[in-house]
Amino acid sequence: MKKNKTLLILLGVLIVLLAAYFALKAWNRQQAEKDEESDAVVVTQIDPAEIKAISYDIGDGERGFEKRDGTWIYTPDADFPLDQSVPETIAEDMGQLKADRELVDGDELADYGLEEPDYTVTLTEADGTVTEIKFGNTVDDYYYVSLDDSGTVYTVPSSAADNLSQSLNDMAQFDDYPSIGSGNLKKVVITSGETSIVYDSENEEQSEDISAIAGGLGTVALSEAADYSVADADRGNYGLDNASRTTVEVTYTEDNEDKTMTLYIGGEDGDGSRYVMIDDSRIVYLISDEICGNILNED
16 A cells, blocks of 8 residues: 555656646746747838738739628739638738848848849838848748839748749639438439439449549549639630539538539530539639549440
């Protein structure tokens, strides 16, 4: 009994020591992070919430965002389905830009690629204040950067500009797509012109058909767009007007509830894909011919 009591005491001491060790380790890590932050040179110190407009040119045309009624829009096309995290992240990165160092008694701006910078990011605040951040040449893992017309040159990590190089596809907020397989697919109605074909999971004679269609529906990925906001008058360009498209009405179960989804399959893009729309979305997606063929149960 005495031996067990001694073991319990030793175990308790060990637990206390371990807790103290991990607490000290966490404190040391926090202090190291604070030291790193205190060593950083401040380039911009703008509250991201006060930034109402962002524009920049990365060599393939100017891009811009504006905040309207609390929502960011893509300036060249207000109907573009913009992922809100994109401008929010850029506003945070550019508004709170930190440098590794400030160059003292440096060379001319041209020597750093700052007379004709690779990127020029313009931030406009709610009060009208405009700030220009110019990105010049790269050296190792750093960019040379200058602010407005100050002439001061900084070196900032190249990762600071990562979010500026995103493509439109990267910036789009695509539609959600459900998880569908042979286990939860109940019914599919495929209509082309005046002809409709019904596939029902309760029809044993159609089990292979349902399995093939489920295989197609289950591999759809809404990740590439041909048009981010198609006008009704332009749907015919993709074979997605009412007269040309094939309509696929899908009934499936999710969380023990019956749900429906409609896919519209249009023409081919000439590069191995077909144009597809979902429900009432205005985005035209590209889905491979093979997947579309499985969905339509084509031989």
